[in-house]
Amino acid sequence: MIIQNKRTMEKLSLSQKEFFEKYYNEIQDALFAYIKIEQNKKLYLKRNKAELENDFYFNLQWNFNHLSNSSWFIVEI
DSSP, X not given: OEEEETTTOOEEEOOHHHHHHHTXXXXXXXXXXXXXXXXXXXXXXXXXXXXXHHXXXXXXXXXXXXHSOOSEEXXXX
């Protein structure tokens, strides 16, 4: 996984485990934002938290880059 700093353009290459350990708080913030957005939608199908979490991790790159308040973004998984 390659991540890049938005300000300094520094790039890091991390394993998925290292990424989840180092950016746990940012991932959780993005996940909670995603769940809140999805639950506010007026859909006929109500999905439980586990389904929403699976959907979040399915498209982790987009969700992390757009929903977290991190100075890092995922360039490539």
